Amino acid sequence: MLFRREVREARFLSPLQGFAPVVQRVEFRRDPLTGRWSRINLERARRVRQAVGGHPSGLLEESRRGCFFCPENLDRSTPKLPPEFGEERMRRGEAVLFPNLFPFAEFHAVVVLSREHLLPLREFHPGRLGEAVGLSLEYFRRVRGLDPSVGYGMLNWNHLPPAAASIVHPHFQLLMDRTPTFWLEETLRAGRDYRRRRGRNFWLELLREERERGERWIGEGEEVCWLAPFAPQGQNEVWAVFREASCFGEVGEEGVRELAEGLSRVLRGYEELGVETFNLTSFSGPEDGSGRRYHRLSLRVISRPSLRPLYTSDSGFMERFQYEPVVETLPEELAGKLRRVFGG
C-alpha cells in the first residue's frame, strides 16, 4: 500500500528570529484510497492567533434557558415521527429520537444524548453513547422497513457551535438517503477500483498494514479498529473501522458496544488534549450489503476550534473550495497520545 508523502520547503527571513533565514517544512500527504491530498505544517500550530479571549462558559450556560432539547421542553418543542413509525418519539435510556425540524434529507432525525444540557467530553461514557448508537441503528432499520430503496444511513454529530451545532445540548443527527453523498460515492468508487485492480478489499489491507506499521494504530477490539489516518482531512482525525460490517445494518450488539467504548475513549483523550468541540460522521456502504467485497463501515472524528468569543475557524479557502485541507496535527503523534487512553 502506497503512503505517498512529499516534503517541500518554504524559505523566508523570520521576524521571530531577527530576520534570519528560516526553512519551514510542509508535508504533502496523499490518501492511499481516494488520492485526496492534505498538507501538514506543525509550525502553524504555534502561530499567533488574534482571535483569543476568555472561555465563554457563561454563554453556554445561558443557552440552557428555553433549550428545546432539555427534558422539561422536549415533549412540547420537538417534532413527532409520522404514524407509520408506530411511536411518536423513540427512546432508549436517556436517548430520545425525533425528526429534525429543518431537515435536509427525506429521513433526517435528531437523537438527544442526555438529559443534561451540557456535558464535559469525559462524561460521554460508553453506556450513554451505546444507547444513542443503538437507537440510531434501530431508526435506520425502521426506515428501511418502511422503504427498502432508502439505502444509505449516516450518523453525525456536530458538538458545540464552533463545530456548526446550532443547539448546544448534545445530539446526533441521522440521515437516510436514496443516494450516497459525494464523498461517500467517491470512497465507494475508489474501493471498487482497488478491488478490481488488486483483487483485495482496501479496508482489510489498510487494517493489516496499519496494524503492522503501528505508528498510527490506536487500538482494536473484536469488531472495531481505531487509527489515525495517514492523510487527515481535519485536526486530530481518528477513524473507527469495522472489520466485518460494511454498513450499519450489519452491526450487531457487540459492534455497538465496542464503538461506544472506543468513542468514549477518544473523547476522553480529546479532553486531555484540550479539545472542546468536534465533528463526527460515518461512511456506511449500501444497506443491501452489496459493498462487502470492497467497502467497510467507518466513523470519523475531527476536532474543531475551541469555544472563544472570537475564534479562528479552521475551515478556510483550502478546506471549503480546494478540498485540500491544512492540518496542524501529526497523525503519528496523535496516535501515540490516544494509545495511552486505549491502554496500549
Ligand SMILES: [Zn+2]
Ligand atoms: Zn438543553
